[in-house]
Amino acid sequence: MLILQTACQLFSQQGFDAVGVQEICETAGFTKPTLYHYFGSKQGLLAAIVEHYLTPFNQQLNSALHYQGDVQTSLRNIFNLYLDFADHNARFFRLWMSIRLSPIQSTTYQTILPYTQKHQTDLLNFFRNVSTQHGNLLGRELILATSFQGLLFTYASMVLQGEIEITQPRIHQAVHQFMHGIFS
Amino acid sequence: MLILQTACQLFSQQGFDAVGVQEICETAGFTKPTLYHYFGSKQGLLAAIVEHYLTPFNQQLNSALHYQGDVQTSLRNIFNLYLDFADHNARFFRLWMSIRLSPIQSTTYQTILPYTQKHQTDLLNFFRNVSTQHGNLLGRELILATSFQGLLFTYASMVLQGEIEITQPRIHQAVHQFMHGIFS
């Protein structure tokens, strides 16, 4: 939908609060009642954007996180999925990154909270599964999930800024480095 | 100064745009002309906050980044400095994190830009110095600086959420893991 793309672009460029509803409508060639007919509120518009991009992504991630004995392969799959998603949905990913560490009380943060929570939970469960077969990881599941997620966003941010290319050797190296920290 | 702390707290809780100048003044017990007498604008207030916290921190960081042959010691010093700073200035650090990945065009991002740029530059120069003595790092200085910075913020975020404690073994482990990725 055109209006979703337009709003996503403006939000990612200027920030959610800095973009007026008026500006979105003018840019997309609509008027305000149209927007409010479909989305109900400015928050609803953001929610629709997030839902549109993050629901399919979370599903893909969910299947990639299915642990089947080979940690390294799973982590590489997640890495690929993440960087490809950031690369192909650059505008939305920038918006996501800008909201992800917003104040907890802010309305934007509350909007994306359910999605990021599922995200974090899935990753945590993955490392819990891994730790059942690698006992030396016990008790470190949370820190592993969090730091791996941080690594993903760091690399995705570099991809978005054109500082690195997505290559398998690079992903292999990043995962290998992380793995060493796990099992040592 | 009371007004700086008050504004810092409100900004970190609700976000810069969501807090009105009125609200800051009422909370701190001042009126608007007082605020505008000292800081000139809402932006100026944010700039004063950032300057107040980040200037001394950047100086500390600068001395910790002085490379003297032992990479691991330097990285551990930086790690300690970072986590202590986040721990002792939790409110400001939350504000900083929320702005750090904001849209480039947003005024808040532009305000902190000079500080974070110096930050990134110092870290990059450090790894450049290191690479003169460890040739296998050549060409990877940027990715090392960025991913190490990401690691710092990830751990600082966990400290702020009370998920981990700042202990020397933990810092040692984090640095050691990163180091392995460097030299392998």
Next chain:
DNA sequence: CACATTCTATACCGATCGGTATAATAATTG
């Protein structure tokens, strides 16, 4: 005391914010 300067409060400004009442139009349905 007189005077100059710094600081602070009352009251107000235009602009813009998110959101809506009303009604005309377009599209569906009988």
Next chain:
DNA sequence: CAATTATTATACCGATCGGTATAGAATGTG
């Protein structure tokens, strides 16, 4: 064709936004 429903535009709403003109109070200085 008639009638109902879904969609869109004009014009407007109260509230709040960041910022300020004016003047009174406080403070320091000769």
